[in-house]
Amino acid sequence: MRGTNFLSVLKIRNFLVFSVGQTISQFGDKLDHMALLALLRIYAPGPGALSQLAIAFTLPVLIFGPTSGVLVDRWNRKRVLITCDFLRAVLVIFIPFAILWTNGNVHSVYSIVFVVFLFGLFFNSAKMSIIPNLVSKKRLLAANSVNNFVGRFATLCGVLLGGLLVDWEGWGRVGWEGWRAGFYLDSLTYLVSAILLASIGIRVVRRSQVSSEERRPANNRGNGLWGFFATAFRSLARDLFETFPLIVRDRAILFVMLSILLFCFVGGSVYVLVVPLVQQSLGRGTAGVGLLAGAAAIGMMLSSFAFGMLGYRLEKRQVILVGFAVIGVLMMIFAKASSFVFLGVISFLGGSMLAPIAISQDTLLHEVVPEFFRGRIFSTREWTLNGVFMLSAVLLGVLAELISIRPVLFSVGLIVLVLSLAGEFVRGRWPGSSEGAASELHVQPKSSHD
Structure with missing residues (x-):
């Protein structure tokens, strides 16, 4: 099968842009983690704080995991990717200000981290779901190989370079602490990724079947707003x-x-x-x-x-x-x-x-x-x-x-x-x-x- 290997799939413009965006975004993920570790070292040293941080980024998946996939299947996945990257950029840049406004209370950071990883959950579900829309079926293995390579490369660079960036003494010349600069750079990576994703042209086929219950007017579903939410919940549960x-x-x-x-x-x-x-x-x-x-x-x-x-x-x-x-x-x-x-x-x-x-x-x-x-x-x-x-x-x-x-x-x-x-x-x-x-x-x- 000529033309289906690792290098050939990078000739597809949409997939190449997607891969570059993922490299930048995943580098930002690891940079974010290194900045969090540096922040906790100053404001909450000790294993207890690390355990609480681990809970903050694990809970979104455990609580909302399968449900997030149901929603991603209903939404435009390209918009999900762009929106999640943009919102993560906004949230991450607020972490230094949260520390300032709460006099170093790291629990405010845990709350933001929880929401950041919640959007990351939606992002990852949409990212993996959209790959078959970027390449043909015969190129899926090559595309997943590139995706895996990108993930490992970004992780390696994020851990190595992220640590150096966060610990760089040069940030003091502009009045920033290293961990603060790490969050600013992380926010920038999410914005760049969102811009790249917005430039991708893609055709996504979405489920066309809509149940008769969902087609019914809202005023016929039950008791007003409560009936609307009850119907939405039943529909969500059925899909799940x-x-x-x-x-x-x-x-x-x-x-x-x-x-x-x-x-x-x-x-x-x-x-x-x-x-x-x-x-x-x-x-x-x-x-x-x-x-x-x-x-x-x-x-x-x-x-x-x-x-x-x-x-x-x-x-x-x-x-x-x-x-x-x-x-x-x-x-x-x-x-x-x-x-x-x-x-x-x-x-x-x-x-x-x-x-x-x-x-x-x-x-x-x-x-x-x-x-x-x-x-x-x-x-x-x-x-x-x-x-x-x-x-x-x-x-x-x-x-x-x-x-x-x-x-x-x-x-x-x-x-x-x-x-x-x-x-x-x-x-x-x-x-x-x-x-x-x-x-x-x-x-x-x-x-x-x-």
Whole structure:
């Protein structure tokens, strides 16, 4: 399939502008995080403040996750992206003033962070849903490879450059503290992203079916304003509950969602097992964690590029299962290793496996999910990622306290390996993907972005 690789998809003007905008916006996300850490270091030092910050940016997904997808499916996704970036730009620039007006009370910052991440939830659902409208179906894998590469590149730059920008002493010459300048720059990145997104020309097909109940005049629905909101709530709930039968009936979507559970399990184990192992057991501190995370990020970037060039030759479900099997083995080796250099190699290889898994998951969803369901599916994915990550982190943390880190990490790797092999066995007896559930609901329009 010539003309479907990583480089060729960047020749599509709309997708190129979209990718540049995402790079800038995601860089801003990480810059925002670094500025928040610098702010808390001054006004609320200690782990308690960091825990409260984590709650502030996790709660929006856990509370509004699937619901946000229902709304994104009803709205114009391009407008959602532009509006969310613009509102985030306004909110972020208010954080320094909130600290000033409240005499350093960080709880006002947590409130703003909650709303910023709420808009980020809507933004991410719309972003993932709109990609098939920018490229043709045969280029989806390449487009998702670029999207994954952009995410890792922006994260790496945001963490490295963001820290340097926030700590730069030169801001004092203009009367700014570093963290304050970080928020101003972050606001600018969101504005630039919004302007770039506004320049994209896109055709979005939205669901045309409207229930007879929704067509009825407001004065016939019930008791005035209350009746209007009751009808709107029932309609929202109906759309939300349509999501789960689709996931269960369509084998491709169900496969991806189950693999995402495993993805979260791996992520939770890394957070609560690998981080303290490197910081304390190996005595490498936070700097050591950063170096291993950097090695994993580089592996993800390189494999995103390679998979975007050659991945169309591979079967995506097999890529996911083989990738998890390799990660399981690497986790078992990590649990036994002590050489920091060797751990860096393992981290690089692990990152190299994670990127093709994530790209294959997104591409499978883009290929089979009806257009007017994409927001719900991708918001449900985000909700699952955050919820299962949190649960697995808590469970594995308790086990590590009761036993010890290395045996638990080895056991997690073994579980991942066994589940991957079991998945391959089941896949062999359950060939193909039943796309009937999706096709019954929607006929995918032919894309004009060839």
